[in-house]
Amino acid sequence: METTLQGLSSSDVAERRADGRTNDVTDPTSRTIGQIFKANVFTPFNFLLGILLVIVFAIGEYKDGLFGFVLIANASIGIFQEVRSKRSLDALAVLNxxxxxxxxxxxxxxxxxKDVVLDEIIILIVGDQIVVDGEILExxxxxxxxxxxxxxxxxxxxxxxxxxxxGSFVVAGSG
Known part of the structure; x- marks a missing residue:
């Protein structure tokens, strides 16, 4: 179908949506809580401390194993800070x-x-972000x-x- 300067009809838009020809990007804006947990717990530093902790407990020097709290504190603080940042970034993504x-x-x-469909005519004015690749008609x-x-x-x-x-931005004029 050819797009006219009148734009698409409602039936054209519905047909394109049904065919999945929209601008909806499903990439997540941030990591999941599970990914954050994994990234903070399974680090080389924590792995080394974990091995040393097992060795200390195997030897029976339990009071020397107090450094295990560093392992727990390091992971806990990292997880807490990243989850807090994730929530802030997710809120900003919705606003923006x-x-x-x-x-x-x-x-x-x-x-x-995300509701822009294939062959859509997009009106561009100063300050707009261009959300799809396209060709200038006017x-x-x-x-x-x-x-x-x-x-x-x-x-x-x-x-x-x-x-x-x-990803480009309109800085002057219109189209």
Whole structure:
């Protein structure tokens, strides 16, 4: 299907969603609590201390085994701090979830970026993050900051038929 400047119809959007042609990325934003636990417990430092602790207890010098508390404290503090950071980052990810203005049925609608479908017309204005790779259909003095992707510090002028990349930001004009 060819996209017109009127945007997709509601039936086109529903068909694309049913086919799984959306912008929904399922990568987790942070590690799971299980991964955090594993990363803090199974470290070379803890492995070495664990072996030494077993040797000390095997010899029978129980009071020399007090350094085992360092092992427990090290893992506990690491887990606590990382879980707290994970919760903060997860909350920020929800607050900072990008939205896009798309043209559907001839009107402009704001949707979550994960709800953008294939062949969607996205309206770009200053401050918008480009959420999918695409081609410019119309441009009015459009300048894109691609520094996160290319390292180029200066904004790039974009005209009709130029490509834009996901992760870039609009710094001037519209498209």
């Amino acid at each position: 979830a990008p939205h896009s203005t798309v043209r559907r049925d001839g009107g402009d609608v704001t949707v979550a970026s 441009s009015t003095n459009l300048e894109i900051d691609e520094s996160l992707l290319t390292g180029e510090a200066d904004p790039v002028d974009k005209a009709t038929a130029d490509n834009v990349m996901s």
